[in-house]
Amino acid sequence: MNLHEGGALTSWLAGEGPLGDGVISSRTRLARNLEGFFFPTRMDGKQAEKVASMVVEAASSWRDERGHPLRVLTLQDLTPLERQVLVEKHLASPLHIQQPYGVLLLSEDETLSVMINEEDQLRIQKMAPGLNLEEAYREALRFHDHLKERLPFAYHSRLGYLTAHPANVGTGLRASVLCHLPGHVYTQTLEALLVQLSQRGITARGLYGEGSQASGNLYQISNSRTLGLAGEDIVAAMDQAIRQVVQREWSLREALLQEGQLEDRIWRAYGILTHARSISSGEAMELLSLVRLGVDLHVLPPLPPRLLNQLIVRIRPAFLQAQAGEAQDPLQRDRSRARLIRQMLTQGGAA
Amino acid sequence: MTLCEECGIRPASVYVTRIVNGQKVERHLCTQCALEKGDIGPLLQNPGWILQEFLQALSPAAAPRPESRCPSCGLSWTDFTRTGFLGCPHCYEHFLPLLLPAIQRVQGADRHVPGKGEAPEKSPGELEKELQRAIREERYEDAARLRDAMRQHREKGGEIRREPS
Ligand SMILES: [Zn+2]
Numbered sequence: 447m448n449l450h451e452g453g454a455l456t457s458w459l460a461g462e463g464p465l466g467d468g469v470i471s472s473r474t475r476l477a478r479n480l481e482g483f484f485f486p487t488r489m490d491g492k493q494a495e496k497v498a499s500m501v502v503e504a505a506s507s508w509r510d511e512r513g514h515p516l517r518v519l520t521l522q523d524l525t526p527l528e529r530q531v532l533v534e535k536h537l538a539s540p541l542h543i544q545q546p547y548g549v550l551l552l553s554e555d556e557t558l559s560v561m562i563n564e565e566d567q568l569r570i571q572k573m574a575p576g577l578n579l580e581e582a583y584r585e586a587l588r589f590h591d592h593l594k595e596r597l598p599f600a601y602h603s604r605l606g607y608l609t610a611h612p613a614n615v616g617t618g619l620r621a622s623v624l625c626h627l628p629g630h631v632y633t634q635t636l637e638a639l640l641v642q643l644s645q646r647g648i649t650a651r652g653l654y655g656e657g658s659q660a661s662g663n664l665y666q667i668s669n670s671r672t673l674g675l676a677g678e679d680i681v682a683a684m685d686q687a688i689r690q691v692v693q694r695e696w697s698l699r700e701a702l703l704q705e706g707q708l709e710d711r712i713w714r715a716y717g718i719l720t721h722a723r724s725i726s727s728g729e730a731m732e733l734l735s736l737v738r739l740g741v742d743l744h745v746l747p748p749l750p751p752r753l754l755n756q757l758i759v760r761i762r763p764a765f766l767q768a769q770a771g772e773a774q775d776p777l778q779r780d781r782s783r784a785r786l787i788r789q790m791l792t793q794g795g796a797a
Numbered sequence: 798m799t800l801c802e803e804c805g806i807r808p809a810s811v812y813v814t815r816i817v818n819g820q821k822v823e824r825h826l827c828t829q830c831a832l833e834k835g836d837i838g839p840l841l842q843n844p845g846w847i848l849q850e851f852l853q854a855l856s857p858a859a860a861p862r863p864e865s866r867c868p869s870c871g872l873s874w875t876d877f878t879r880t881g882f883l884g885c886p887h888c889y890e891h892f893l894p895l896l897l898p899a900i901q902r903v904q905g906a907d908r909h910v911p912g913k914g915e916a917p918e919k920s921p922g923e924l925e926k927e928l929q930r931a932i933r934e935e936r937y938e939d940a941a942r943l944r945d946a947m948r949q950h951r952e953k954g955g956e957i958r959r960e961p962s
């Protein structure tokens with residue numbers, strides 16, 4: 447399977463993308479369904495299998511830039527741990543891995559994936575490092591058009607592409623970015639930002655749920671409306687809004703640094719992470735956020751952005767166990783996590 | 798804002814296209830005038846009428862009742878409001894008068910805007926309706942083109958479902 451190889455993680459967490467010091471990654475997702483079939487919540491196993499085989503067949507002729515076809519992963523053939531790793535890598539959703547007829551199509555570099563038989567029959571997903579929604583959208587659309595020539599997507603002349611939930615109807619497009627916003631969090635201006643964004647039809651939530659401390663100041667920001675705007679206009683509006691957010695994030699960070707308390711907190715975080723023998727996921731995320739901030743503000747010596755991005759995924763419970771090649775209890779995981787972080791921060795990611 | 802071409806008082810809310818002796822006649826009417834003139838009632842039986850916004854103009858009594866079921870998948874409006882999920886693509890057409898206000902509230906719009914290079918697609922049901930209309934109006938070239946489109950749709954694997962009449 448090799449689902450837990452570090453190498454395969456690099457593509458969308460490469461950290462080389464535009465505005466990489468505020469935006470970790472960009473993702474666009476297109477929801478589609480086939481005419482003549484029920485939506486997944488209402489379909490039986492026979493229909494679900496037929497839909498999966500039609501999509502797999504239609505996608506089989508597709509090749510990425512380097513000539514690789516998509517991998518086909520039948521979720522029920524994977525171990526629970528392997529399925530959980532797919533969720534931690536943001537390739538499948540928690541809902542998807544529970545589906546008895548769920549299938550995942552995955553490109554070689556893991557930036558393009560298709561969840562089959564999730565909430566909708568197809569969720570086409572393309573990820574790109576940094577703020578790069580336009581590329582992510584263009585590439586998702588290119589793959590979409592390949593399928594569209596071969597599959598009858600459910601479409602209504604007034605409402606556009608039809609989805610199981612009307613909140614996704616029209617473009618079926620969700621454009622989202624993963625942002626690092628410690629400046630907003632530490633100055634207690636995040637709430638105000640969320641209100642402003644919601645007035646522009648944009649929603650934000652912590653990476654691992656609402657206001658969760660374990661989120662490491664990482665927020666998933668996405669468009670809430672999918673109808674009434676062309677896809678490229680949704681993407682352009684998101685891009686513009688995120689640029690403003692990142693700009694403000696930067697002035698908040700500079701102000702915090704001027705106040706003089708940030709430098710000490712950053713070095714303390716770095717000290718703990720490079721010496722601790724056991725660390726929880728929540729504490730690790732919080733301290734890694736400070737280290738990332740320290741690198742961005744040139745308080746700390748530079749670290750490859752790829753390294754900090756990969757740690758977001760590699761310190762998650764299933765991923766740690768997959769890397770260890772064995773099931774671990776929480777205390778063992780805290781020790782493995784501390785060791786991995788020490789190695790990666792001090793040896794530049796040689797682990 | 799366009800005023801009703803019949804009464805000249807109320808804002809036009811309905812756009813009516815009628816084919817009379819092969820001539821296309823277009824009119825902007827308010828809902829009352831359209832109903833009084835019978836321009837909405839016979840719509841469903843008379844294929845000579847194309848009414849862009851007819852669903853908005855239907856009186857509430859004409860909307861499907863909450864317990865009515867989608868003829869394709871059997872989902873009721875009550876089922877939908879309980880789960881938030883529709884059952885199949887055809888549910889949208891069946892529940893459209895109930896759905897549009899809800900969609901407008903959630904999405905702030907109730908009409909799709911196609912992207913650059915996105916060819917507007919027609920559902921098999923819409924193609925079938927247009928085909929029947931073309932046959933009745935003896936537009937045989939249009940009918941042939943629509944049959945081709947339906948065949949292509951079938952070859953891509955979709956099952957053509959007939960709209961309930
Ligand atoms: Zn009038």
Ligand SMILES: [Zn+2]
Pocket residue numbers: 867868869870871872883884885886887888889
């Ligand atoms: Zn239905």
